[in-house]
């Protein structure tokens with residue numbers, strides 16, 4: 049089995065003018081949680097370095113770990129966090145309004161996971177179809193009444209689906225575009241499968257938020273692309289699509305929802321897109337220097353966080369982690385925050401409980417341990433859910449416990 053594929057050209061525009069601005073070193077797969085008996089075995093590590101395309105501005109990884117390795121022990125349970133569910137409700141409503149969808153309309157979700165987004169669509173009486181390569185998740189979706197094709201989305205899948213179900217009036221792809229190595233296959237497939245007056249709606253973490261808020265820990269092997277509007281627009285135009293609107297979202301530390309239609313022939317770029325592109329330019333998203341500064345900011349953050357934790361440890365305080373998110377595993381591995389600083393991590397996901405984090409081998413316990421054990425501090429590694437977690441753990445705070453939020457700046461509350 050080939051373990052990694054090395055790109056020499058930009059994933060979006062094929063240019064060779066790639067500039068490496070951040071090297072997070074060798075790191076285990078951030079969702080590779082370990083059983084106790086696996087702790088003694090050496091862990092496989094893979095390079096994690098990020099590149100900026102000098103030609104089109106697309107930010108990306110060039111080392112692509114074989115998905116079989118990446119998703120081997122991986123059971124992604126979609127977050128049931130309220131913010132995520134509210135976002136799905138809103139997405140389904142907006143999409144149905146946009147095309148005036150009715151009972152004859154077909155909605156296809158690429159990377160449909162356990163079918164949660166499509167459940168929201170189903171309540172509008174439209175026909176739905178999920179496409180997802182994970183067998184266990186497709187099974188759950190089907191059990192929940194969401195028809196699902198258990199396949200990787202490609203040009204071939206698009207053709208097969210089109211033959212079997214017809215063209216789609218709405219195609220969605222949330223938090224999946226960044227995971228896909230071959231974007232040309234996917235966009236080609238979308239273009240083929242979308243009806244002439246249909247919409248394609250995608251959501252992904254927004255590069256502008258990542259850079260602005262130093263969200264370096266959202267950079268990991270699974271996320272191959274870090275996308276902003278300008279290079280995205282250039283890319284989708286090559287597939288006969290155009291952007292009709294874009295909306296920034298608060299989820300995952302700052303995401304963006306982009307709605308596309310088939311090209312109308314009009315050369316006019318919508319005002320929201322012009323605005324976002326000028327915001328990106330103004331911020332310096334298309335200047336190398338911005339990325340060099342970003343790397344420096346990651347170093348400053350490391351110093352600040354590690355010295356804060358060391359100081360508390362010196363005072364004899366007990367610190368634990370909150371949320372064994374993949375990003376938390378990036379942060380702890382990259383900053384060398386191990387069991388010497390965090391006694392354990394609590395997490396609501398049943399399958400992570402009882403396991404150990406990749407690399408740092410920190411044990412994961414259910415959330416209730418926080419109140420039973422009453423440590424002095426909880427470092428919120430799932431910082432994108434900080435508000436929800438703090439709200440949920442009011443009793444810990446009332447009892448004198450404090451939260452440390454690492455990103456965008458170290459804050460103790």
Ligand code: TMP
Pocket residue numbers: 127129370371372373374375394395396397400415430432433436437440
């Ligand atoms: P994610 O950002 O990759 O979805 O990871 C978030 C992690 O945080 C996931 O492992 C679940 C965990 N979590 C909790 O433990 N408690 C919570 O209240 C929330 C919202 C998330």
Ligand code: ZN
Pocket residue numbers: 058059060061062063101102103104105106
């Ligand atoms: Zn490029």
